[in-house]
Amino acid sequence: MSPPLPGPLAHLEPLLGHYGYWAVGAVIFVEDFGVPAPGETILLAAGVYAGAGRLDVAAVAAVAFVAAVAGDNLGYLIGRTGGRAFVHRWGRYVLLTPKRFEAAEEFFRRHGGRIVTVARFVEGLRQANGIIAGTTGMPWRRFLAFNALGAALWVGLWTTLAYVAGSHITAVYDQIRRYQPYVLVAAAAVVAGFAVRHLLRRRQEQ
Secondary structure, eight states: OOOOOOGGGGGGHHHHHHHTHHHHHHHHHHHTTTOOOOHHHHHHHHHHHHHTTSSOHHHHHHHHHHHHHHHHHHHHHHIIIIIHHHHHHHGGGGTOOHHHHHHHHHHHHHHHHHHHHHHTTSTTHHHHHHHHHHHTTOOHHHHHHHHHHHHHHHHHHHHHHHHHHGGGHHHHHHHHHHHHHHHHHHHHHHHHHHHHHHHHHHHHHO
16 A cells, blocks of 8 residues: 655655656656656655655665756757757847857856756756756766766755655655745855856956
8 A cells, every 4th residue: 555645745646656666767857858747746755655665765766866867968968959049049039149148158168067056956947957058058078967966966855855754745845945045046146146257257358
């Protein structure tokens, strides 16, 4: 008998109970190259299952890590092969001119590692960071290293918390999400500081 999943995780019980590790890997994989899917939610649910003895926690973490890295690398490939042409053709309609795109490329080249690592924890960026990195031309090996670091931290955090907290994970998760905006504001301030410094340096060089 599968252990009951609490609150917002309950709708994943049939999927996770029937397909197990395959469900974890597939959902996280497709989420990480832009497909709307509950990747983080199924990771939490799998951690709860592991805590109840239904799944092996090490296997959950391994599958989730591989799926996360593979999905982001597919996103990177999509961005690298088609993203630049898309930006140059349609970017002006969203105020992304070639000059601004060039500045974004340079900024991502300098600070992309930090962005890729942190993006794993941010809804929206988690799904798009591979595509953005590929589009802006971030070197693949650099992307792979920081993406793997972010995936390891993300999988390690949520799998461990769900495994330990069990049915209380939704309360823990809600508390963490409650303070996430403050963390994001601080991170945005740091990124903005780097961006301003970069622009000032470029103006001084011209």
